[in-house]
Amino acid sequence: MNLLIMKFGGTSVGSAERIKNLKKLVVDERPKIVVLSAMSGTTNALVEISDYLIKNNKEGAITKIEELENKYRKTVEELFEKKEFKEKGHELVRQHFDFIRSFTTDMFTVHEEKIILAQGELLSTTLFHYHLNECQIPSVLLPALHFMRIDEHHEPDFAYIEKHLKEELSKHPGTKLFITQGYICRNAFGEIDNLKRGGSDYTASILGAVLKSPAVEIWTDIDGMHNNDPRFVSKTHPIHRLSFDEAAELAYFGAKILHPTCILPARNKNIPVWLKNTMQPEAHGTLISQFEPEDGFRAVAAKDNITAISIKSGRMLLAYGFLRAVFEIFERHKTPIDMITTSEVAVSLTIDDTSRLNEIQKELSEIATVEVDHDQSIICIVGKLPRNHAGYAAKVMNALKDIPLRMVSYGGSENNISVLLHSQYKVKALKLLNKHLFGYDEEI
Numbered sequence: 228m229n230l231l232i233m234k235f236g237g238t239s240v241g242s243a244e245r246i247k248n249l250k251k252l253v254v255d256e257r258p259k260i261v262v263l264s265a266m267s268g269t270t271n272a273l274v275e276i277s278d279y280l281i282k283n284n285k286e287g288a289i290t291k292i293e294e295l296e297n298k299y300r301k302t303v304e305e306l307f308e309k310k311e312f313k314e315k316g317h318e319l320v321r322q323h324f325d326f327i328r329s330f331t332t333d334m335f336t337v338h339e340e341k342i343i344l345a346q347g348e349l350l351s352t353t354l355f356h357y358h359l360n361e362c363q364i365p366s367v368l369l370p371a372l373h374f375m376r377i378d379e380h381h382e383p384d385f386a387y388i389e390k391h392l393k394e395e396l397s398k399h400p401g402t403k404l405f406i407t408q409g410y411i412c413r414n415a416f417g418e419i420d421n422l423k424r425g426g427s428d429y430t431a432s433i434l435g436a437v438l439k440s441p442a443v444e445i446w447t448d449i450d451g452m453h454n455n456d457p458r459f460v461s462k463t464h465p466i467h468r469l470s471f472d473e474a475a476e477l478a479y480f481g482a483k484i485l486h487p488t489c490i491l492p493a494r495n496k497n498i499p500v501w502l503k504n505t506m507q508p509e510a511h512g513t514l515i516s517q518f519e520p521e522d523g524f525r526a527v528a529a530k531d532n533i534t535a536i537s538i539k540s541g542r543m544l545l546a547y548g549f550l551r552a553v554f555e556i557f558e559r560h561k562t563p564i565d566m567i568t569t570s571e572v573a574v575s576l577t578i579d580d581t582s583r584l585n586e587i588q589k590e591l592s593e594i595a596t597v598e599v600d601h602d603q604s605i606i607c608i609v610g611k612l613p614r615n616h617a618g619y620a621a622k623v624m625n626a627l628k629d630i631p632l633r634m635v636s637y638g639g640s641e642n643n644i645s646v647l648l649h650s651q652y653k654v655k656a657l658k659l660l661n662k663h664l665f666g667y668d669e670e671i
């Protein structure tokens with residue numbers, strides 16, 4: 228079928244003007260599925276509305292709903308030319324916002340929250356579809372809730388997705404342009420769920436993998452993966468090529484441009500992923516594929532809200548079962564470990580999901596002394612750092628010599644050096660690395 232996947236993020240559909248601009252990017256001869264996020268700010272607003280409802284603050288929720296609805300009314304007025312399409316647009320907005328308002332009168336749980344969170348992508352895709360209709364550009368809207376599914380472990384159910392997506396596609400032979408929602412899915416019970424914040428990237432990569440697409444293009448508001456986080460350092464440059472492993476590492480450790488696990492499906496099926504800028508389509512962007520990078524540092528990223536756990540036991544001395552006992556506790560509580568360092572009598576590790584921390588801490592305390600530190604950040608330095616070359620770790624340590632480091636991890640792969648530090652030092656550390664590893668003149 229050879230369908231290209233093009234995903235556009237929140238800012239790329241963030242206003243009527245942007246939506247019109249999008250049309251120019253998707254209308255060409257290549258058959259494709261266009262995956263859209265919600266308009267920028269929408270998912271945050273829907274989270275806020277849900278927070279009000281969870282706290283039983285109906286008035287707060289209603290005010291926020293009205294504010295968001297007005298934004299959509301304005302978009303409809305600006306997006307459509309003809310009366311007929313303006314009416315269709317307003318009717319769509321009315322339906323979705325009446326639906327959202329209906330949750331203000333009843334009990335509200337996380338289940339209802341997920342239904343509310345799904346409205347953003349449903350709105351953006353339908354508005355774009357109507358816009359193409361008005362411009363007489365043929366397109367088909369594919370309902371993601373008919374084929375996107377996660378299993379009981381919250382992992383994509385690839386077999387289900389492939390079967391049901393292909394069924395949906397086969398209903399529209401000859402169609403060149405499909406549109407679908409990113410982020411939203413159903414769970415193992417058939418309920419509406421999502422792929423976590425930023426999940427539209429993940430949708431795109433999953434679709435690319437199940438369809439063996441020629442490429443997945445992720446269009447956003449910046450010209451590709453940069454060497455450092457542009458939100459915190461003043462000078463950065465785009466990286467033209469990244470290997471799958473480098474990109475996966477950067478995404479997982481906080482490079483916001485990509486959802487943490489979205490590279491994995493594309494990597495498993497060897498599908499190239501392009502990161503492109505909607506505002507500057509002619510810029511090269513970043514190509515993520517299977518390739519052998521040159522030696523050296525490529526980029527750094529930071530991940531916040533990390534919790535460090537130190538586990539100390541006299542029994543570890545020569546006790547080969549100790550680490551297993553520790554890992555089993557994390558496994559039982561389905562809590563992934565990100566970083567780990569050991570000494571003869573102690574092990575330190577980090578987690579970012581603290582939902583089971585109390586239980587984990589209690590079980591660890593039965594075999595060891597446990598200390599927990601919150602508000603930590605992992606800084607991940609990615610590149611090709613061959614084991615037989617001297618100096619990479621030294622350069623990183625030298626750059627960060629004035630910052631207290633809680634943990635250091637090197638040698639897990641040839642791809643990364645990670646350090647853990649208190650989040651108050653994060654920005655300073657990113658700036659120092661920008662200066663010492665990439666030669667930028669950062670004010671620290």
Ligand code: ADP
Nearest residue numbers: 236237238447449451452453455456482483484
């Ligand atoms: P979208 O809404 O299109 O999904 P996101 O806001 O999720 O866009 O991701 C793009 C943003 O990621 C950029 O505007 C930039 O501020 C941020 N970002 C963080 N780290 C990086 C990086 N290393 N390279 C590029 N962008 C980054």
Ligand code: ASP
Nearest residue numbers: 264270410424425426427
């Ligand atoms: N709209 C969702 C979010 O804001 C998904 C995404 O944009 O990728 O997280």
Ligand code: MG
Nearest residue numbers: 236425483484
């Ligand atoms: Mg995103």
